[in-house]
Structures are given as C-alpha cells and as structure tokens.
Amino acid sequence: MATRISIEEARSGAAQGAQWVDVRSASEFAAGHIPGAMNVPLDQLDARLDDIVKDRQVLVLCQSGQRAAIAANLLANCGRKVFILEGGTSAWRSAGYSMVQSVKTRWSLERQVRLIAGLLVMIGVSLGLLVHPGFFGLAAFVGAGLTFAGLTDFCPMAMLLAKLPWNQEVKCQTAQRNSNKGEVAT
16 A cells, blocks of 8 residues: 655655656656656556666655556555655645756647647537538547547647647756746746
C-alpha cells in the first residue's frame, strides 16, 4: 500500500532517498516537471519497471494524483515501498516551487487535442443545426478520428499539433515563481 505525503513532507525528507517518478505523458512532462523527477508515462510503466531502481523507495506523482495512485498500486504489488505526492505537480506549482520546462507551452499535447476536437465537434453540430445538416459530418469525422486514435494509439491530430512552433522543444529552463507577484520567471 502506498503512503500519501504532502509537498512539505516530501521536501523535508519524508521520502528521503526516494526515486521521484512522474507518470504523466512525455508532452505533459516536457511542459513542466519537478526537478530531479524521471518520466515513466503510466501507459509504459509495466514495460519500464527495470528503469526504476529496485532497492530504492519510489515517490510517484502526476498532475493531480489520480494516475499516481494507479501507478503506486502497481509498484506496491511489485514489492516496492511507494509514496504518492498529494496534489501532484499542480500543487507543487501552486506552492511556488521551481519547475523544469523543455517546451514553451504549458498545455500538454493531449489537452490541445481535446480542445481542438471539442471545438470541431461544437462547430460541426452548430453549423449542422443552423446552416445545413451536412455539417454534422464534421462532428462524425472527429468522433471517428478519436475512436481510431483510441483503438490504435495513433493520433494524426496530435502528430500535426506536435509540429506547431509552440510545441517544439527548447533548452531546458527552470521556472520559479516570484514570491511577491506570483509570476513565473524563466
């Protein structure tokens, strides 16, 4: 069973010597992660168990803690001592602690796909109701694309979005919050 710990407990050494494992997607990790954390996306965890040091405790984290709980159960069943960072990277960022960024955007590729797909469906349905029923085809096309992406784990929309300038990798930057204004400086 995994132990949930707060950010303050993690920083003060409650998980002393633990290997920090971020189970978010690679694009989410690149958009901002805790310094020193290693990225092992949840969908790759089974295949990458050997990347996680067997003799060390593991502190698992994600955006909010949901995926970390799933990963923690898997790791605990493999005999590991596991901690879950309560609130994940969202709480870490809100507390004003430094984050490492390797892309300019703060939106994960997955979030961008959901936004664009949702907008296209709304546009297709709206135009289908207001202009011509043929526009319902746009919503159906997006639905078919999402179904295809879910079945094959291949998303052409994500591949196109990844090529846009704001999704290109840049040098790693450490972002810290200015404690007076709450602004992020890079």
